[in-house]
Amino acid sequence: MVCASLHLPKSLLSPYQPVNKQYTYAVSIFFTIPAMKMGIWIRKAREAAGLTQTELGDAVGTSKGNVSAWELGRHSASFDRLRAIARATGYALPDSEAGLENVVPADIGARQIPLINYVQACQVAETLAAYAVGTATATEYLLPDRDLSTNAFALEIKGSSMQPEFREGDRVIIDPAVEPHPGDYVVAKNGKNEATFKKYRPRGLNDDGEAVFELVPLNEDYPSLRSDREPITIIGTMVEHRRYRAR
Template structure:
């Protein structure tokens, strides 16, 4: 497989694939690379076992075993940044600044506008922390207690808990967006204009080393 073929299969730019091959950077989505190369993530990481064994897994002690394949998601959705999320309902593009398109796989049934967002900041800590990935569906209506992605007139999005608060003196329905971290203040829709972009339908936390 050429670099351009791998680029087309994974959604990353040819320049990014070239940096992988020259060991300048590591892939962010190793699963997509392993699937494109028809091998296992473990073989790519360690070189242990056979590159043809897509079901091979490596235990803590370094022994290779074979496990039953687990069904994986077949829906590929883009991972976007906070600025892109802020204009997502206005049909912004999926391409990242370096020309690549980072994606993740999910087995959820999602709307056509679904996206993933890598969390930054600690406003939702300790439940959702920086570096976590949330899958967001703009076609889902928020319910009390849902985690939502929203914007309040700025160019960037924010992630908070949705809490409807009833009606104000003018008879208009309003809601709060509440952080889990008490250091941050809630946002009120009766004080500032808030647009709900979508509802979090999946939360992923990846193992951190070091």
Template sequence: MELKDRLKLARKNAKRSQKDVAESVGITQPTLSQLESGLITSSTFLPAIARYLNVDLYWLETGKGEMLSKNEKTEESEFSNVKINGRKLYKIPVLDFVQAGLFHETCYDGINAKGETYTTYETLRPKDVFSVEVDGMSMAPEFMPGDELVIDAALAPKPGSYVIAQNGGNESTFKKYRVTGYDEFGRDEFELVPLNPDFPKLSSKDHNIKIIGVLVQHLRRYKY
């Protein structure tokens, strides 16, 4: 059994689609498809894929040993509906929305960050990942003030992505990315859409909008 076969077996046993796996580990679906078809025979994302599918990395890479990870081998109670999260934590800066708007322009290095936090999100470009806290009610009720957002500035937005964007000045905004058409060069024409209908949309036809990064994780605190 080759890597492609083990990968397909692990994904099917976990009842996950290629899209699920790709989005969770931060790769494109075509890249995962190439791994499963044998066009690519290795990837630096195999550890992340193994963790997501709850299989042993050594088995996934070599075919030797046992398929299931140690966490999966533990017998589960009929009442159990949680799993131990064994993912590695990565330190990232916490920025305010002004700093987020300057992220690429100043080659932001974290010196003046509001603080630091940790994420399980994995990428080949960790310096392009930062966190911001939601401010205001324009994205309520899905995103509330104080919610933590993990943003990857290396990703290009897709229709339906949630993005940090800059309009004119330094301060940024957090909105949903909706494609409305294409310009003469084939580039997206888009709107930045608030989830709260009491707030206005912003159109790239009317404003010079720059996308800073794409949401990859959303963390919320709950009151006790």
């Protein structure tokens, strides 16, 4: 019988690092679960989420071949990879081998976040209700790691204005219900009725007592935007950033 093999982070192996007892206990459980049974859990989780092996691989940063090998029990995913699968599919990780017999999916539909384009993002500022979960015009949905407002949405990064932290093709989840704090990343509508993704930086109050803020690109080759120089409407604040392995 082949049992799951775990690839522990260096922080758990080093005697000079504090031990995360809860994480270590969770990892130890998976030493007792056969790879074949974990493979069945991965397949059930993937199918319940409506994902292909390629799509699940993209979501957790690996190849279709690896996903297929996990499902067939040929080799095992690391514990961190299993946690990523749980987040991507909405399936709870089993707490023991017995827990694999009655795996129940989370309510995936209630947590789906629509991936929309930048034109639609501008419309969010005008009609938030149009982008409630399940009603947005979207061809793809993401599963967030936390509970978000019904108006949360996702965008795919375009261009290089936010490099090196954000690369083209990265995806960000935005929640209009979250107020930005200094240093947060936000999506905003500028004076040209275009959506833009930038770093939020307050600049105090103007003579009329109105808050002034600046939207700053991380790439110095691009200009900043100021709310006292052109009309800017904050649409929402980034609550999650996802980077996918380049194909």
